[in-house]
């Protein structure tokens with residue numbers, strides 16, 4: 217197993233380049249299933265969630281060729297099956313996007329219940345089911361398999377989201393693209409990757425309007441044809457490096473970003489005493505003085521993102537005073553605080569609220585990541601802490617962060633990956 221070893225307490229200086237957005241890539245790759253012809257996708261992040269999805273498509277018969285490190289050609293013309301190997305699907309949350317794409321293409325989908333990050337609590341798909349049912353599909357969930365079938369094409373319909381769901385908005389958008397008639401999604405999610413998916417679909421011949429607002433209109437088209445598309449930069453990866461500089465101190469230019477997408481993060485960090493300068497496609501983050509406490513509640517975009525909550529909570533551990541963090545999206549996303557406690561942090565969690573008492577410094581410790589963003593938060597803690605931090609469970613981090621070790625080393629962090637052989641199983645005596 218791989219672990220990360222960090223010798224913390226060093227401010228960060230230099231430049232870091234941000235990769236393509238994970239959560240856009242994992243929606244755009246399944247969308248390619250509906251395209252007749254070759255899709256060239258650029259700025260694809262090199263992370264394990266993306267390679268798992270590409271392997272799922274390959275198993276289904278897609279022809280996938282690497283053009284260069286960040287660009288692939290996907291041709292799904294020869295895919296004939298509406299299902300894929302279940303064990304691979306269970307590894308990632310985004311496998312549920314295959315439902316919308318396969319229903320659109322074949323009128324049928326058999327997909328394993330999505331896996332992905334487990335930060336406690338249930339990750340329901342009732343809004344996805346509600347949307348597909350409104351569009352004429354019969355959906356059943358049995359033994360961990362979601363089966364959806366429709367006679368002919370899905371039918372355009374109006375779908376009102378009872379909760380603002382990124383996944384359901386994307387899935388219904390996918391299904392509606394090749395449906396008969398017009399679909400309206402009301403109370404839709406507005407995240408940048410929803411706009412990115414709509415732009416991808418439109419560039420392949422779809423008719424999606426209003427993405428980025430809470431009312432999306434999709435007029436079904438007969439077919440999508442190949443083309444090329446470049447994925448937007450990853451808002452959360454950029455935010456993670458911003459938080460790292462805020463916590464460890466220093467001055468870093470974060471390159472290849474869309475500063476507008478980072479506004480919700482920049483505003484909070486500025487309140488905390490961090491200097492942030494927006495340039496055209498990069499930002500400068502600098503922190504030299506003391507961190508100031510703040511309060512934050514996570515919300516759907518353009519609110520403060522839940523996927524930045526663990527990283528920001530970690531930095532707030534070093535802010536003077538008492539900060540209150542409220543998780544407004546997920547039921548239980550504070551499991552990582554037990555690990556921070558091992559480093560001397562003082563956080564009290566009651567249901568969806570964490571009360572953080574600032575401390576003067578963290579102390580390195582052996583800790584374990586339990587999910588992707590918790591893992592990123594623990595890396596930030598390691599960078600801030602005095603002494604050595606050893607992080608277990610880094611597979612989660614590699615699901616969503618491209619070359620994190622290289623990028624952090626490039627801005628002066630002392631971090632390395634080490635391979636530790638699994639302990640041999642002890643044979644019991646007969």
Ligand code: EPZ
Pocket residue numbers: 239242309310333338339340341342343344345379380381382383384405522523545546547588589616
């Ligand atoms: C996406 O998950 C992201 N994943 C998550 O990022 C992110 O935390 C989340 O959106 C919120 O921004 C991907 O894009 C692959 P939701 P998703 O449907 O789509 C409730 C990361 O770290 N809900 O927007 O699964 C749900 O319980 C990952 O990159 C229902 O009640 O999230 C939650 O409280 C982790 N019924 C809220 O809505 C449903 O049918 C938001 O979930 C669906 C969701």
